[in-house]
Amino acid sequence: MKQQMTKIAAVVILLVCAQYSQAQKVYATKTGQIAFNASSPIEKIAAINNQTDSKFVGENGQVIFAVLIKGFKFENQLMEDHFNENYMESTKFPKADFKGYITNIKDVNFSKDGSYPVTLDGNLTLHGVTNKVTATGTMKVAGGAPEMEGTFKIKLKDYKVEGLYIGEKIAPEVAITVKCKYQ
Amino acid sequence: MKKIIISVLLLGLIGGASAYYYAFVYMKNRKFDMVNAEAASVDASVLVKAYQENETSANASYLDKVLLISGTVSATDQTQMGERTLTLSSEDPFSGVMVTLDSAEAAAVNVNDQVKVKGFCKGYLSDVVVTNAIIVK
Numbered sequence: 415m416k417q418q419m420t421k422i423a424a425v426v427i428l429l430v431c432a433q434y435s436q437a438q439k440v441y442a443t444k445t446g447q448i449a450f451n452a453s454s455p456i457e458k459i460a461a462i463n464n465q466t467d468s469k470f471v472g473e474n475g476q477v478i479f480a481v482l483i484k485g486f487k488f489e490n491q492l493m494e495d496h497f498n499e500n501y502m503e504s505t506k507f508p509k510a511d512f513k514g515y516i517t518n519i520k521d522v523n524f525s526k527d528g529s530y531p532v533t534l535d536g537n538l539t540l541h542g543v544t545n546k547v548t549a550t551g552t553m554k555v556a557g558g559a560p561e562m563e564g565t566f567k568i569k570l571k572d573y574k575v576e577g578l579y580i581g582e583k584i585a586p587e588v589a590i591t592v593k594c595k596y597q
Numbered sequence: 598m599k600k601i602i603i604s605v606l607l608l609g610l611i612g613g614a615s616a617y618y619y620a621f622v623y624m625k626n627r628k629f630d631m632v633n634a635e636a637a638s639v640d641a642s643v644l645v646k647a648y649q650e651n652e653t654s655a656n657a658s659y660l661d662k663v664l665l666i667s668g669t670v671s672a673t674d675q676t677q678m679g680e681r682t683l684t685l686s687s688e689d690p691f692s693g694v695m696v697t698l699d700s701a702e703a704a705a706v707n708v709n710d711q712v713k714v715k716g717f718c719k720g721y722l723s724d725v726v727v728t729n730a731i732i733v734k
Contacts, residue, residue, distance in 0.1 A: 444695055444724065445676040464676035465697060467722040482720040484661055485728060491629075498661075508656060508720045595677060 439524075441560055442469040446594030448481050452570075457583045459493065461486040468594045470562075475519030477534060479592065480511040501577045501584075502541060510540040512547065522553050522560070529554045532562065543573045551592065565591045631699065631731050634663045636715050641668030641694045641725075645687035648721040659718040659725075665733060666694055670710045681706075683714065684724065695724035704732040 446466030452459040463485045470477035483504035488494040498504040514536015516522075522530045530553045538547040551564020567587050570580055580586055639659075644666060647655040668685030671693060675681050683706055685694040696714050706712060716730025 444722070445674065445682060447677045462678075464678050464680065465695065465719070465722075465726050465728065467724075480722050482722060482726055484717075485719040485726060487728075505656070505660065508660065509722070593677065 439472045440469055441472060441596035443467070443594050443596050446479070446592070448479065449591045449593075450486070450588050451591070452585045452588045454583055454585045458489075459584055461488045461494070461497065463487070466592075466594060468562075468596070470516060470519075470596070472519070472524055475516035476514075477516055477536070478511065478513050479594070480509060483508055483510060501575055501580075507540075507542045510538070512536055512538045514547075516553075522555065524555055524558060524560060527556050532564075534564070538568065540568070541573045541575050545572055549592075559596065561593070561595045563591075563593045565589055629729065631663070631715055631729060634715070636663040636665040638665045638667070641666050641685035642687040644694060644718075644725050645689060645692050648725055649689065649692065652721055656720060660720055662718055663715060664718050664727065665713055665715045666696070666727065667711070667713050668694060670706055670708050670712055673706060673708060683712070685712070685714070691723070693724050694727055696727045696730045698730050698732070702731050706732065 444467050445464060446468045447462065447464050448466045449460065449462040463481050464487075465485050466479060466481045468477070468479045483502050484498055486494070486497065488497065512534075514534055517533045517535050519532070522532065532551050532553045534547075534549045534551065536547060537544050545568075547566065547568070549564050549566035551562060554561045554563070567589050569587050570576075570584075571586065577584065637659075644655075644659065644664070647658065666685065668687075670683050671686035672684040673681065674684075676697060680700055681698045681702070683696045683698065685696065687693050696716060698714075699716075713733040714727065714730045715733050716727040719726040719728055
């Protein structure tokens with residue numbers, strides 16, 4: 415009887431440890447995807463970056479996304495050049511990042527496959543300007559591997575991005591879509 | 598007078614059509630000639646060290662330039678769009694050169710291979726990021 419109790423206790427301790435180590439885990443990717451869409455009725459203006467660096471901590475939801483501005487690919491090279499030189503000044507401000515927390519990380523069960531709504535709260539730094547941003551999205555868990563997806567909007571003027579065509583060919587409000595598969 | 602007006606209108610029309618073709622057809626379909634592009638040669642370790650020591654100075658030397666980078670492949674993977682990626686190791690085990698290969702690049706690459714890759718340097722995150730790259734034999 416005593417032996418059985420000891421075995422049960424050992425199994426319980428192992429399960430608790432496994433759960434704890436899962437929560438402590440830092441999930442990371444260097445090939446996350448961030449896309450933006452500033453299309454207007456006149457012109458399609460969209461780009462994608464497939465080298466997004468992102469990490470989050472399973473236990474407390476601390477999260478970071480970092481992206482190189484020159485890594486955004488447009489369909490049209492001329493548009494990409496204008497984006498970098500005339501609007502984002504990407505030589506002067508080569509990076510953008512979001513640092514914050516997934517505020518409801520406790521609602522995500524990384525041991526159970528499923529789709530969990532998440533809310534992110536933090537600071538977005540773009541074009542040398544930092545603003546508070548709140549975004550909602552989804553954390554999909556499949557086989558212990560999480561994938562975060564979400565879309566939020568920012569106003570270009572809030573980040574001092576200025577240019578001739580903003581409000582005409584370029585939408586003043588830009589939709590940013592994040593899709594990161596973590597390991 | 599009538600001839601002058603017609604000539605000006607024609608020139609304007611030709612100019613407008615040319616500008617439209619250049620901006621929306623030629624630039625959309627143009628593919629950068631990475632094979633024949635001039636490139637500065639650099640070792641992966643030297644590149645990573647340069648960024649770690651002074652990112653601003655490294656950006657002045659390398660950002661958006663075509664580089665021919667030599668190094669050892671420490672990992673292979675792919676982006677979420679299916680483009681192949683290679684990581685070239687440096688002296689720092691936590692940082693390397695993350696290379697995204699051009700979708701048309703078909704050469705086989707394995708971990709521990711010594712390679713030379715040619716691509717655009719896009720800056721530094723936890724690795725130096727290089728895109729549109731090809732393998733140079």
